[in-house]
Amino acid sequence: MALVSGIVWLGIAAAVAAWAILARTTGAIGERKGYHPRAFLVLGLLTGPVGLIAAILIGPAAHPVPVRGARAHGELLRLPRAKLLHEVLPRHDDVSGPIVEIDDIHLSFAGVKAIDGVTFSVRNSEIFAVIGPNGAGKTSIFNCISGVYHPQQGAIRFMGHDLIGMRPDRIADLGVARTFQNIELFPQMTVLDNLMLGRHQHVRYGTFSAMLRAGRASREEARNRAVVEGIIEFLEIQKFRKSYVAMLPYGIQKRIELGRALAMEPRLLLLDEPVAGMNLEETEDMARFITDIKRELQIGIVLVEHDMRMVMDLADHVLALDFGKPIALGLPAEIQSNPDVVRAYLGEEHAIADEGATA
Numbered sequence: 001m002a003l004v005s006g007i008v009w010l011g012i013a014a015a016v017a018a019w020a021i022l023a024r025t026t027g028a029i030g031e032r033k034g035y036h037p038r039a040f041l042v043l044g045l046l047t048g049p050v051g052l053i054a055a056i057l058i059g060p061a062a063h064p065v066p067v068r069g070a071r072a073h074g075e076l077l078r079l080p081r082a083k084l085l086h087e088v089l090p091r092h093d094d095v096s097g098p099i100v101e102i103d104d105i106h107l108s109f110a111g112v113k114a115i116d117g118v119t120f121s122v123r124n125s126e127i128f129a130v131i132g133p134n135g136a137g138k139t140s141i142f143n144c145i146s147g148v149y150h151p152q153q154g155a156i157r158f159m160g161h162d163l164i165g166m167r168p169d170r171i172a173d174l175g176v177a178r179t180f181q182n183i184e185l186f187p188q189m190t191v192l193d194n195l196m197l198g199r200h201q202h203v204r205y206g207t208f209s210a211m212l213r214a215g216r217a218s219r220e221e222a223r224n225r226a227v228v229e230g231i232i233e234f235l236e237i238q239k240f241r242k243s244y245v246a247m248l249p250y251g252i253q254k255r256i257e258l259g260r261a262l263a264m265e266p267r268l269l270l271l272d273e274p275v276a277g278m279n280l281e282e283t284e285d286m287a288r289f290i291t292d293i294k295r296e297l298q299i300g301i302v303l304v305e306h307d308m309r310m311v312m313d314l315a316d317h318v319l320a321l322d323f324g325k326p327i328a329l330g331l332p333a334e335i336q337s338n339p340d341v342v343r344a345y346l347g348e349e350h351a352i353a354d355e356g357a358t359a
């Protein structure tokens with residue numbers, strides 16, 4: 001669009017300039033000899049490409065592209081055009097089988113059975129939800145997948161790797177990223193810097209080339225920056241990019257944590273209560289981001305959430321736990337009507353919904 005309008009305006013400017021020059025230098029001769037229209041045409045053809053080249057060179061700068069979301073805040077930022085996520089992050093549609101397989105894992109803490117025989121698998125382009133009452137073992141499962149806890153029994157395979165006993169940073173390198181139930185960002189740093197930290201395992205150059213800003217270092221830095229800027233646009237947090245995280249509302253901090261996980265280019269994304277404490281609008285925004293991530297990147301997503309409306313809307317499959325034990329696994333509609341799940345967990349929620357309806 002910028003290019004087309006650049007050509008049009010510069011073409012007009014070139015034609016006016018040509019007409020002015022022609023009128024001054026050849027006006028009388030042109031009229032007498034009758035080649036005035038032809039000279040005009042020749043000049044037009046000569047100046048056309050100039051307009052095109054100039055439009056290519058200055059077009060984007062002359063026509064700043066409004067960034068998605070920025071208008072609502074009365075800003076017109078000179079940032080690149082709003083991007084789709086798959087323009088800056090790789091799409092993962094190359095694995096047809098499960099990307100992660102959890103096989104009969106058990107985890108105890110001094111007699112407390114946090115996880116008691118849990119088995120499930122997640123595929124690409126799947127949102128797999130884990131639900132259950134407080135203390136059911138949901139976060140413990142995330143801690144086992146990401147290498148923070150080591151189950152005493154069972155296996156966890158991710159893209160052909162056995163994760164049990166592997167260090168958390170190695171597991172992150174393989175492509176497992178997560179958000180936390182209680183936000184874990186660097187509050188005294190800016191949004192941009194927090195997101196850039198998510199790129200640290202994609203930094204492959206050494207200190208020497210970083211100091212010299214030599215070829216590879218500067219290319220990688222530019223790519224990391226482009227990924228982070230793309231994520232900022234995707235999550236519609238442009239106006240917070242230079243803000244300190246500690247100063248931002250809770251809902252925005254949750255979004256930034258999702259952004260940092262995305263910056264790691266995950267193949268498996270673990271989201272621990274991404275909408276806890278959010279209002280309805282913030283919840284809907286987050287639900288939209290999660291479905292867009294699934295659609296655009298086609299990665300596997302494990303969602304732990306107490307917001308049942310969100311779980312039932314988004315999840316492809318749901319696992320319900322109680323005291324570390326799996327009590328049901330199936331499609332959202334099956335889980336919602338499963339008597340064991342209703343008794344152990346959903347009953348409470350239903351009672352609250354009924355009270356709300358009669359209030």
Ligand SMILES: Nc1ncnc2c1ncn2[C@@H]1O[C@H](COP(=O)(O)OP(=O)(O)OP(=O)(O)O)[C@@H](O)[C@H]1O
Nearest residue numbers: 109112113114133134135136137138139140141181
């Ligand atoms: N590091 C730990 N040390 C001792 N006990 C732990 C530890 N981590 C978890 N537990 C216990 O394991 C059980 C499962 O905890 P977990 O945090 O996984 O539950 P959850 O399903 O995530 O609950 P919530 O919905 O409240 O977040 C709880 O009884 C908890 O107290």
Ligand SMILES: [Mg+2]
Nearest residue numbers: 138139140181
């Ligand atoms: Mg938890």
